Structure formats: C-alpha cells, structure tokens
Amino acid sequence: MRIAMVGAGYVGLVSGACFAEFGVDVSVIDSDATKIEALRAGRIPIYEPGLDSLVAENSRDGRLHFTTDLATAVQAADAVFLAVGTPSRRGDGHADLSFVFAAAEQVARAARGPLVLVTKSTVPVGTGRQVQEIVRRVRPDLAIEVASNPEFLREGSAIGDFMRPDRVVIGTQDGPDGERALAVLKRLYRPLNLIEVPILATRIETAELIKYAANAFLATKITFINEIADLCERVGADVHDVARGMGLDGRIGRKFLHAGPGYGGSCFPKDTLALARTAQDAGAPMRLVETTIAVNEARKAQMADRVIAACGGSLTGRTVAVLGLAFKPETDDMRDAASLAVIPRLIEAGAAIRAFDPAAMDHARALLPEGVHYATGALDAAAGADALVLLTEWNEFRALAPQRLRQAMRGDILLDLRNVWDPAVMREAGFRYHSIGRL
Numbered sequence: 001m002r003i004a005m006v007g008a009g010y011v012g013l014v015s016g017a018c019f020a021e022f023g024v025d026v027s028v029i030d031s032d033a034t035k036i037e038a039l040r041a042g043r044i045p046i047y048e049p050g051l052d053s054l055v056a057e058n059s060r061d062g063r064l065h066f067t068t069d070l071a072t073a074v075q076a077a078d079a080v081f082l083a084v085g086t087p088s089r090r091g092d093g094h095a096d097l098s099f100v101f102a103a104a105e106q107v108a109r110a111a112r113g114p115l116v117l118v119t120k121s122t123v124p125v126g127t128g129r130q131v132q133e134i135v136r137r138v139r140p141d142l143a144i145e146v147a148s149n150p151e152f153l154r155e156g157s158a159i160g161d162f163m164r165p166d167r168v169v170i171g172t173q174d175g176p177d178g179e180r181a182l183a184v185l186k187r188l189y190r191p192l193n194l195i196e197v198p199i200l201a202t203r204i205e206t207a208e209l210i211k212y213a214a215n216a217f218l219a220t221k222i223t224f225i226n227e228i229a230d231l232c233e234r235v236g237a238d239v240h241d242v243a244r245g246m247g248l249d250g251r252i253g254r255k256f257l258h259a260g261p262g263y264g265g266s267c268f269p270k271d272t273l274a275l276a277r278t279a280q281d282a283g284a285p286m287r288l289v290e291t292t293i294a295v296n297e298a299r300k301a302q303m304a305d306r307v308i309a310a311c312g313g314s315l316t317g318r319t320v321a322v323l324g325l326a327f328k329p330e331t332d333d334m335r336d337a338a339s340l341a342v343i344p345r346l347i348e349a350g351a352a353i354r355a356f357d358p359a360a361m362d363h364a365r366a367l368l369p370e371g372v373h374y375a376t377g378a379l380d381a382a383a384g385a386d387a388l389v390l391l392t393e394w395n396e397f398r399a400l401a402p403q404r405l406r407q408a409m410r411g412d413i414l415l416d417l418r419n420v421w422d423p424a425v426m427r428e429a430g431f432r433y434h435s436i437g438r439l
C-alpha cells in the first residue's frame with residue numbers, strides 16, 4: 001500500500017516513519033522546504049528518541065520519502081493522512097482549522113482517482129463532515145472518502161506509542177463507502193493485530209470526540225492532583241503518598257497523578273480550550289473542563305510567586321538557575337511550557353536567569369526574553385545562583401549529585417517543581433528545599 005502524510009511535524013513524521021516500518025510505502029509532505037531538505041539530508045528537525053534511526057533505515061530501504069510536491073505524492077496514494085497543526089485560534093480558543101481545510105482542498109485538487117482522506121490531526125467534532133463537504137465541492141467527480149484516525153502518541157515516547165498503542169480509533173461514515181475506508185485503515189494497521197491492539201471503529205463524530213475527551217480527562221486528572229497538593233501543603237499531608245494511595249485503586253490508576261507546575265505542551269492547553277468552546281457552541285457546556293483550564297492557567301503564574309516567596313519576597317539582584325525548559329522531558333517542544341510562564345515573571349521581578357535544557361534551548365532562545373543566559377549543563381546553570389528551580393524532570397537532573405549542585409551555587413534555595421528529589425536528602429545536602437505538596 002502507498003500513503004501520503006501531509007505535515008512533517010511531531011505527528012506526521014513519527015506516524016509516517018512508523019507506517020513505513022510496518023511495510024507501507026510512505027511519502028511525507030511538508031510545505032516547509034527547509035524541513036524537507038533537512039529530512040532528505042538525513043537530519044531530523046525535531047528531538048524525538050529513536051526517530052533518527054527509524055527514518056534513516058526506512059529511507060534507506062526505499063519505503064519512506066520526503067517531498068514538498070503534494071500533488072505527485074497524493075496521486076500515487078491509496079490513503080492520504082492530514083497531520084497538520086490545529087493550534088488555538090487567537091481570541092476565542094476555538095481550534096484553528098485553516099491548515100486542515102487548506103490541506104484537504106490541496107489533496108482534493110491533486111487527486112486523480114478514488115482515495116481515503118484521513119484526518120490524523122486533532123480536530124473538533126464536526127470537522128470530518130466539513131472536510132467531506134470541501135472535497136465534494138472541489139471534486140464532485142471523484143470518490144474521496146473522509147475518515148478520522150486521531151493520534152494518541154506522546155512526545156518523548158512517540159515511536160513506542162505508535163507501534164504499541166493502547167488502542168487505534170477509526171471513525172468512518174455510515175454506508176458502503178465508509179466500510180471501504182475502514183477496510184483500508186484496518187489494512188494499514190494490520191501489524192498491530194499481532195500484539196492484539198484493540199481497534200475501535202466508530203462514526204467520525206465519535207472518533208473526533210474520543211480524542212478531546214481523553215485529553216480533557218487527563219488534563220483534569222493532573223489539575224485535580226495539583227489542587228490536592230496545595231491542600232496537602234496546608235494540612236501537613238504528603239501528595240506523593242496521597243497519589244499512591246489513590247492510584248493503587250484500579251478504578252483510578254497511578255498515571256497522571258504527579259503534582260507539578262500545571263500542564264502544558266502542544267496538546268492539553270489547546271485541546272481543553274477547543275473542547276470547552278465546542279461544548280458551549282453545542283449548548284452542553286462543560287464546566288469541569290472550563291474550571292480545569294482556569295485553575296491550570298492560574299497555577300503557572302503561582303509558580304513564579306512561589307519562587308519569589310522562597311527567595312524572601314524579592315528577586316532584585318538575585319540569580320535564579322532554571323533546569324528544564326521543554327514542556328516535558330525527552331522532547332524539544334516548548335509549546336505552552338511552564339518555563340514560558342515562569343521565566344518572564346522572574347525576570348520582571350528582577351532576577352538574572354541561568355537556564356539549561358538538554359534538548360530545547362534552540363527553540364527556547366526564540367521564545368524567552370532576551371538576557372536569559374543559556375548554560376552548557378546543569379552544574380553550569382547552577383554556578384553562582386542564589387536559587388535553583390527545576391521545571392522539567394529530565395532524567396539527567398534526577399541523577400545530579402546534591403552536594404555538587406549545592407557547592408556550585410552561591411545560595412541554598414531549591415524549588416523542585418516536579419518532586420523528583422528526596423526532600424530529606426536535599427535538606428541534608430544543605431538546601432532550603434521546597435517541593436509541591438510534600439513534607
């Protein structure tokens with residue numbers, strides 16, 4: 001089988017390379033010529049563990065191609081996936097569907113025969129229907145069948161998530177055309193039958209909503225434990241143990257119960273907002289999701305206040321080391337990262353910032369205020385700092401020797417906003433140690 005993947009971002013690149021690994025012939029298309037040139041030259045424009053070798057092997061074996069020429073790739077394909085961005089629309093929080101609609105129209109214009117057009121981007125319920133209207137209007141002569149196949153991979157473990165997903169969701173229209181589209185998608189995912197991955201076949205609207213419901217639920221779970229953490233601090237309880245005690249209940253589960261600085265990233269913030277807007281428009285407002293959004297936003301601002309308070313109420317003349325800039329470990333993605341909310345507020349309050357991230361510094365430079373000093377490593381960031389703030393829980397930070405960290409610093413204030421270190425060990429090393437919701 002041959003497919004075309006429109007969009008060579010985190011999702012398109014990983015999905016394209018993984019489908020190639022499944023034995024499919026894949027053309028990954030991007031309108032960004034520099035990205036495509038880099039990929040052709042064997043350079044991966046994003047940081048994602050394992051992606052470089054997967055791309056290299058499948059390119060070498062002739063199953064994975066990169067191009068800016070959408071028309072040629074589409075004409076050869078049995079199915080075309082849309083993996084373009086769906087950011088928040090400025091002003092109202094709705095998903096901006098302009099990339100999806102533009103790409104759908106380009107695909108329809110280029111098509112020469114019947115094909116399945118699959119939306120992999122996260123799109124609000126009802127988008128599949130709108131995409132179907134676009135392709136019918138542009139190409140009334142062709143059988144282009146629209147389907148939905150939302151993606152659940154996580155940056156940092158994207159390849160494993162795609163190759164061994166918890167489930168695959170496929171939304172198609174009712175009737176024989178929809179069944180044909182379902183059959184094409186099931187064929188593409190056939191290697192997953194060997195490991196008994198559940199394939200959930202639904203209507204398009206249901207598939208679209210599953211993705212938003214899952215993300216909003218996870219965002220709510222994080223926000224819930226963050227509020228429990230705040231309560232723990234007031235009443236002398238330990239959020240780590242509370243989360244463990246809750247999570248051992250099989251109905252709750254242990255994942256996504258880690259208190260921290262509030263969720264960020266390329267998905268949760270925009271997807272919760274878009275779901276809230278969709279629900280309002282549909283006359284079924286989701287107050288729980290709306291509250292989650294508001295609580296999470298406020299939390300990011302509070303994190304900077306915590307740092308200021310830990311430093312005695314003023315940062316004037318103080319140097320603050322920040323470890324971790326990406327929104328989570330094992331990625332260079334800075335979209336809605338806590339660092340973007342915290343660092344500018346620390347600078348406004350008078351601090352000099354020494355920052356380090358193992359993968360995201362190039363992206364961070366373009367997004368953070370000028371004047372941030374980018375260090376060469378964690379200990380270099382800590383050098384001469386009055387306070388150190390851990391914002392992203394990269395493994396290499398967990399492994400730092402507390403004594404060496406302490407010796408590198410001028411001051412002794414440590415804010416572990418991801419609860420990665422043992423409070424007793426850090427206090428023994430001479431830190432005034434603050435974490436989230438722990439004793």
Ligand code: NAD
Nearest residue numbers: 007008009010011030031083084085086103121122151155
């Ligand atoms: P991204 O911004 O990293 O990549 C999108 C790419 O599409 C860009 O390279 C852009 O140049 C390209 N593009 C846009 N319009 C195009 C066109 N008409 N023709 C060719 N290329 C075009 O985005 P992403 O993070 O990969 O996310 C893509 C979608 O997947 C979003 O809807 C997102 O919500 C969803 N998603 C993302 C993740 C994640 O972890 N990043 C996980 C699951 C789902």
